[in-house]
Amino acid sequence: MKQYKPIYFCACLLLGATFVARAQLYDLDQLRHKPDSNSLKVDKPELDIRPVALPLSALGLNVIYWRHWSSFGINANQASFSDNWNAGGVNSISVGALIDHKSDYTRNNTNFVTELKLRYGKMKNRDQLARKSDDRIFWDNKLSVKVSSSWSIYTSVTFESQFDVGYKYRKVDGEEMIDTLISNFMAPGYLTESLGVEYKPDKSFSLRIGTGAVRQTFLLDDRLVPRIGEEPRFGVEPGKRFRNELAFQLTAFLDRNLSENLNLYSRYNMFANYNELSDPNHELEAKLTARVTRLVNVTLNGRLIYNSDVDPKVQTSQTLALGLLYKIP
Numbered sequence: 531m532k533q534y535k536p537i538y539f540c541a542c543l544l545l546g547a548t549f550v551a552r553a554q555l556y557d558l559d560q561l562r563h564k565p566d567s568n569s570l571k572v573d574k575p576e577l578d579i580r581p582v583a584l585p586l587s588a589l590g591l592n593v594i595y596w597r598h599w600s601s602f603g604i605n606a607n608q609a610s611f612s613d614n615w616n617a618g619g620v621n622s623i624s625v626g627a628l629i630d631h632k633s634d635y636t637r638n639n640t641n642f643v644t645e646l647k648l649r650y651g652k653m654k655n656r657d658q659l660a661r662k663s664d665d666r667i668f669w670d671n672k673l674s675v676k677v678s679s680s681w682s683i684y685t686s687v688t689f690e691s692q693f694d695v696g697y698k699y700r701k702v703d704g705e706e707m708i709d710t711l712i713s714n715f716m717a718p719g720y721l722t723e724s725l726g727v728e729y730k731p732d733k734s735f736s737l738r739i740g741t742g743a744v745r746q747t748f749l750l751d752d753r754l755v756p757r758i759g760e761e762p763r764f765g766v767e768p769g770k771r772f773r774n775e776l777a778f779q780l781t782a783f784l785d786r787n788l789s790e791n792l793n794l795y796s797r798y799n800m801f802a803n804y805n806e807l808s809d810p811n812h813e814l815e816a817k818l819t820a821r822v823t824r825l826v827n828v829t830l831n832g833r834l835i836y837n838s839d840v841d842p843k844v845q846t847s848q849t850l851a852l853g854l855l856y857k858i859p
Contacts (some may be wrong), residue, residue, distance in 0.1 A: 605853030626651030647651035765839035
């Protein structure tokens, strides 16, 4: 039995080596079981696209293209002196009122602005008749369509006149009396239509260049219509109540806050009749408003007018007032 043990051992060793060699020929990944990729059934959803009506907001919000600003003011000034006041002085009282309104409509490239300014004031000095300290009606309407970031094509209509009669005064035997009537409502009255381009680089400044401007001057008070043989009045020929002019017009606006409580408003207008280009009309208006409190304001107003059809010299007016001014909003 002992002589067969080495042969049995060698046979077992050879058989084991054969199994090891064959095992190295196989890739272990190939021996792994791979599940069937279609073993789980997945349904693809069908797309259902339909228009959906969104409900309106419960807040009822709407786009508002209009903006409005209004101002109401009243100014008063009073001075009183005793009869034996040696430093000199005159008893006086003056009252003035103003109403300003502006509306702005802006939608896409279209803009419409209407601006109304009403002024009226009276003053009374001792030994003098009551006189006007301010009297003006100004209504400007402009429609523009923007063609670039700063330029627009515009058309505008402007109306100007006054509320009350204006007189010249004279003294007779030391007593003041009315001499002559010099103006009245719609005597004169001005209506100006303009068409051109507007330059507006920002919200505080704009310049209108009206290459086609037409202005009508009205004299609706018979007492102010010049008679035959008299000089023209406000540019209206004798015997007529109406004058029409074709002109070139420049109009500049400035409305800027210099500080939190200080505002500067200015308007300049040049009107040059094509038949009289060498002698254009000029009008400059400036207003500086300082807010003391929410209701109390100090206002400095100034106007400069040159119109040779009215007076060959430059006309100026200036007022400084402390009063109440209420703004909405």
